[in-house]
Amino acid sequence: MLTDMKLRIAGEPLRRQSVRRAEERARERRMERLYRAHWADLCAFIRWKFGGGPPDPEDIAQAAFLRLAAMPEPEAIQNPFAFLGRVASNLVLDDIRRGRARARSIHELRLAGGGERDERPCCERELIGREDMALVIERLKAMPATRRRVLILNRVHGLSFAEIGRRMGISGPAVRKHLVRALQDLQAAIEGERDGRSGAA
């Protein structure tokens, strides 16, 4: 801001280089503003959406800001928070896929007694594919109403455990217990089907 004013006061035509430098500084300031406006919210969003990691929510938030900064025209993005949230979600899923591919290649190395490296693309199977989602939905419908309600208030409405407790007239630990059971249940639905498929094959 100060630099701009000085330049204007000087009233001289700006040289090319100083124009670029001024643009860079303006860009940095914009990033700084975005960072201040969204950093805490983005970390909280990642933690709400995916839990505490790994990957670490703050690492992901940092990486998402770097992606935003690397955009050719970050100011053209209408809703920076939505962009950051989307990038962060993709980064988390990439990280999980990489971790899984790593674990698998180690496992296969062990099985093959140290054979070739697994060169298959790491993302051949979606983490949560369409079939998985259908199973999840079936399991949701069969879930006890209170548990489903707690899950919906947290996943759809983004309410904290304490808020859910207040709204439903149950204790915070009860909310947590419902969510743990719901998550366990949904994961079991996916794993059960996967084992069934590989068992049948």
Next chain:
Amino acid sequence: MSMERSGPGTEDEWIRAEAAEWLIRRSEGGHDPAREAAFHSWRLADPRHDRCYAEMTALWGAMTEEEALRVLEPLQRPSLRERWAAWRARRAAAAAGPGWLEGLDFGGMAAALVVLAVLAAPFLVPRLTGQPARPDLPVAAQIYDTPPGEIHQVVLEDGSHVTLGADSTIRVAIGNGRREVSLLSGEAYFQVAHDRVHPFYVRARGANVRVVGTEFSVSVGKATTRVSVETGVVDVSSDGLPAASTRRRGQVRLTAGDGVVAWQQDNGRPLQTVRVANVAGWRSGRLAYQGAYLADILADISRYVPEKFDLASDGIGTLRVTASFRAEEAADAVPAILKGLGLTSRQARDGVLFVDWPDE
């Protein structure tokens, strides 16, 4: 975190339980190095721990995505307990000072009045009576409702029992010498505590009932409202509340085994008396109809299955059907009933079946 691996359950189940516990516990954040250390040592103790946790992380995130929201949102009907909690909060605010009536909407079904089921009732009662008496105020109505597919028992303050059918709502106003229940939707079976001085009234669309102590059932369908009597004497009127005297115009007196069909749209039409073989068979999970209107049957069925029905014309709704099936077979009964009438159905939009005559 103390989690002992004891009791039934496979190892996979244990891993899932532990992973879910960690995920939920850590998702609230907060700085707790000891917890984090314990988590990472758990995670690294077994590659299956790490894998399960990672997959759950992806699943947990996927639950917030569009695809899940589309499914979750229709399921988000507020629960009884939740609305009860909202009501309790309102009562607390009410006790705090005057002007509280403004917040209450006695007319609207969706209003934040009381909701409770038998589940909530045991711990509700002391709180209800614990409120300071306000004889200057009208009786605060209480709403009781049930989710689709579930039947609940409710004990009213006067000692009457109500069996509330699936996906049904009643509004209860009892106190100051008044006993009045409005059946807003669905069906209810009433076992009314005897009190000759204070008649018990049930208001339903197109049919109002007056009793002093008896057992009867009321169902609000799409086209008609049906009342059937198990024991005792019931007065029904299509227009206004029934009076104590018999032989009032537009009023009929029913005794055990009698039923009445009232048209919701047409109050001028006389009440039609029928014999009922099995009063409120739905209480034992059986839906039975003799010459009933298709619209009413489908309205009943839609309280047990996820689908709703949309009829191409009113004429279709007045087709007569005789059928009997168990509530859990309601979904299978639909195609059979429609086929019997020569009707077809197709998926109109999410969760709605459109019923029509075949194209030719």
